[in-house]
Amino acid sequence: MTAAVLPYVAVAFGVALAFALYRMVRGPGLPDRILALDTMYVNAMALLVLFGLMLDTVLYFEAALVIALLGFIGTVALAKFLLRGDVVEID
Amino acid sequence: MNGTLAALPAWADALCAFLLVAGAFFAFVGSLGLAKLSSFEKRLHGPTKAATLGVGGALLASIVYFAARDDAVYGHEFLVTLFVFVTAPISAHLMIKSALHLAGRDPRAPDIEARR
Amino acid sequence: MRRLVPAPLSSLALWIAWLMLNGTLAPGHLVLGAVLALALPPLLAPYTRPQPRLRRPGAIVRLAFVVLHDIIRSNIEVARLILGPEARIRPGFVRVPLALTEPQAIATLAGIITMTPGTLSCAVAPDRSYLLVHALDLDDPDRLVADIKARYERALLEIFA
Structure with a gap:
């Protein structure tokens, strides 16, 4: 059953990624683009986990972990930059 | 394409498929909201909640699959799931704050409830 | 005891996270994880607020x-x-x-x-x-x-x- 649904699930995540890409290209504002990037990294991580399932290997978990960490830090840095015009504040 | 998938007990197979389908549905709907809705505040609701549950579903499915295959639980997926669920509200909070800031709207303004 | 383990909850969480990351319960990792879990919270303490007590x-x-x-x-x-x-x-x-x-x-x-x-x-x-x-x-x-x-x-x- 898992093997049967896996391709469709991967397509659904892929379409989700495409929707986010559309929002990133279209904008209109910078927060929209950050939000789209945030959604894209989350979906890319899910696709990577699915790929690991398809290949029957646990190797991709490490990559998922790295994407999760870097994606979050990227989102925070970009949002913080919009908010304050600076990422690391020294006072 | 999926000839490599290991044979699982029926319950694990069904649970895994259910989690995958549920996760894919929520991720899809979340991104649809991101593409479809007309204002940033509305758009923010879709991805922050639905995409998080979507990826959570995929990760849980993978936990179930590998737990049934190897009779062992891999810690990575748990950590990733936990991390995604803890960080999603933080990035959402920062994004809406920066959006309000860029739009020149003060979150402390007394009339903010009236504006839709 | 309190001086040896100033932040028991953070240390426990770090230790468990370390073991999960490495996916092992080997003695070497148990010790290395414990050392890191005990050493990190005091090093990070100056950058964080004092943690409130959790109960119930x-x-x-x-x-x-x-x-x-x-x-x-x-x-x-x-x-x-x-x-x-x-x-x-x-x-x-x-x-x-x-x-x-x-x-x-x-x-x-x-x-x-x-x-x-x-x-x-x-x-x-x-x-x-x-x-x-x-x-x-x-x-x-x-x-x-x-x-x-x-x-x-x-x-x-x-x-x-």
Whole structure:
């Protein structure tokens, strides 16, 4: 059953990624683009986990972990930059 | 394409498929909201909640699959799931704050409830 | 004991995270993880606020289940709103007055609000007297505020008391 649904699930995540890409290209504002990037990294991580399932290997978990960490830090840095015009504040 | 998938007990197979389908549905709907809705505040609701549950579903499915295959639980997926669920509200909070800031709207303004 | 393990909860969490990351219970990793778990919290202490005491583990578990249930409910709700016609969505801001005073407790509440039914926390008042919340579908602001206070804030008040 898992093997049967896996391709469709991967397509659904892929379409989700495409929707986010559309929002990133279209904008209109910078927060929209950050939000789209945030959604894209989350979906890319899910696709990577699915790929690991398809290949029957646990190797991709490490990559998922790295994407999760870097994606979050990227989102925070970009949002913080919009908010304050600076990422690391020294006072 | 999926000839490599290991044979699982029926319950694990069904649970895994259910989690995958549920996760894919929520991720899809979340991104649809991101593409479809007309204002940033509305758009923010879709991805922050639905995409998080979507990826959570995929990760849980993978936990179930590998737990049934190897009779062992891999810690990575748990950590990733936990991390995604803890960080999603933080990035959402920062994004809406920066959006309000860029739009020149003060979150402390007394009339903010009236504006839709 | 207190001087040897100044932050028992953080140390335990770090130790478990280390073992999960390495996916092993080998003696070498048990020791290395324990050393890191004991050494890191004191090194990070100057950069963080003092952590409040947590009590009532039962209340924490109960709150976790309530939140998990609400996350799933909220996702179905939001999915319905997104798939339906957009004109039916009536978003709006609402202010939730806070009884919590501990910054960590307010942060937890803000996180919970963001993850649950169609609501996002946007900002905290400078004096921590209210939380500005954006709701995707706001038909009864008073009920939403009462709901948040009854479901989450009461439990957090117990836990962080």
